[in-house]
Amino acid sequence: MNLRITHGMVEHWNPSSKERHHYMYFFQQKNDHISHQRNDDYLPHKNKDDYLCVDDGGSVIGLDGKVVGLVNKHRKKSFVPSCILVKCLDLWGKFGCIPxxxxxxxxxxxxxxxxxxxxxxxxxxxxxxxxxxxxxxxxxxxxxxxxxxxxxxxxxxxxxxxxxxxxxxxxxxxxxxxxxxxxxxxxxxxxxxxxxxxxxxxxxxxxxxxxxxxxxxxxxxxxxxxxxxxxxxxxxxxxxxxxxxxxxxxxxxxxxxxxxxxxx
Incomplete structure (x- = not known):
């Protein structure tokens, strides 16, 4: 398995009518030499200079080295913030469900x-x-x-x-x-x-x-x-x-x- 590291900016977006309340999103620049080219058709509201981070899943780490979320493989490259993940894990650990x-x-x-x-x-x-x-x-x-x-x-x-x-x-x-x-x-x-x-x-x-x-x-x-x-x-x-x-x-x-x- 190959380790892939990309970087970009986190953007707070309003979720669409088909998405969950807790989704957050991130973007990165095309001139990032460690990144791969992606199709701009996924970005109807962004400039052509921006495109989606390329990843199949993993952790999102802030500049201070702390995990701030988990990537959810999604066409807009959403991720779930840590505050939601921690509560879900606590619910699952104590009650065996995430209601x-x-x-x-x-x-x-x-x-x-x-x-x-x-x-x-x-x-x-x-x-x-x-x-x-x-x-x-x-x-x-x-x-x-x-x-x-x-x-x-x-x-x-x-x-x-x-x-x-x-x-x-x-x-x-x-x-x-x-x-x-x-x-x-x-x-x-x-x-x-x-x-x-x-x-x-x-x-x-x-x-x-x-x-x-x-x-x-x-x-x-x-x-x-x-x-x-x-x-x-x-x-x-x-x-x-x-x-x-x-x-x-x-x-x-x-x-x-x-x-x-x-x-x-």
């Missing part, structure tokens, strides 16, 4: 958006941290409580959230507490979530029922039909209605509608 909470949502971190978008959110809503809801699973409790595309999750169990890696740490920590109390897998528990509804400009704290499972989470997309009679427009629930009835289903926004809200 997580199935929230029924996918997220984008405000912190990792482009500076213009971050400044716009602060100027319009006075929000500078949190996770933007990218997708809500069909028939999930989150959907029934009115959480929609574009809403911002600001706190989880009372703690502020900035990135999806932080969220994953919180989910694993909550699972540890659940199992440590002698509770089983595949049961529903309640967690506290602070949500800011972008469309209604309403902030509220809700109790979200989630499942504790060691299976992979599947977020099921829903297709909504927006129906309006002649001379009228499709209705949207007001802030007052959502506040009075926390289980009232709201019409989810499209990304285009969300963009209009940001630029009003």
């Amino acid at each position: 997580r909470l199935h929230l029924g949502m996918r997220f984008t971190s405000i912190e990792l958006l482009d500076p213009i978008h971050v400044e716009q959110l602060w100027r319009m809503y006075k929000i500078e941290n949190g996770l933007i809801v990218q997708e809500v699973s069909k028939e999930s409790h989150a959907e029934k409580l009115g959480i929609c595309l574009g809403d911002v999750i600001e706190r989880f169990n009372g703690e502020c959230i900035s990135t999806t890696v932080e969220l994953e740490n919180m989910l694993l920590g909550r699972c540890w507490d659940h199992l440590d109390q002698g509770n089983p897998l595949n049961v529903d528990i309640d967690v506290s979530v602070q949500v800011f509804h972008i469309e209604e400009r309403l902030r509220r704290t809700i109790n979200l029922t989630v499942n504790v499972s060691d299976s992979g989470e599947i977020v099921i997309s829903r297709t909504y039909a927006i129906i309006a009679t002649e001379g009228t427009s499709a209705s949207v629930h007001s802030s007052q209605n959502v506040a009075d009835d926390p289980c009232l289903r709201r019409r989810p926004l499209t990304w285009e509608e969300l963009g209009e809200l940001y630029t009003k």
Whole structure:
């Protein structure tokens, strides 16, 4: 077996809708003489001078010589940070499983958006941290409580959230507490979530029922039909209605509608 050593820069990215919360990514330069040429087609958002690190797996070591993660063979060359790995190993060692909470949502971190978008959110809503809801699973409790595309999750169990890696740490920590109390897998528990509804400009704290499972989470997309009679427009629930009835289903926004809200 040959030892292969490459080096590059770690970049914090928002995971795509098909990726896990805890992924992180790294890149390196083409002029690195110890590296191998790679296909730039994998980098739709990067310059041609950058390309993916070449490796089939192994540890990621920081400049101080400490292991900071483990490479996951993935087309974007993601790696799992050490903080997640340690918690997974501890869970496996004590309970023989690695469970997580199935929230029924996918997220984008405000912190990792482009500076213009971050400044716009602060100027319009006075929000500078949190996770933007990218997708809500069909028939999930989150959907029934009115959480929609574009809403911002600001706190989880009372703690502020900035990135999806932080969220994953919180989910694993909550699972540890659940199992440590002698509770089983595949049961529903309640967690506290602070949500800011972008469309209604309403902030509220809700109790979200989630499942504790060691299976992979599947977020099921829903297709909504927006129906309006002649001379009228499709209705949207007001802030007052959502506040009075926390289980009232709201019409989810499209990304285009969300963009209009940001630029009003």
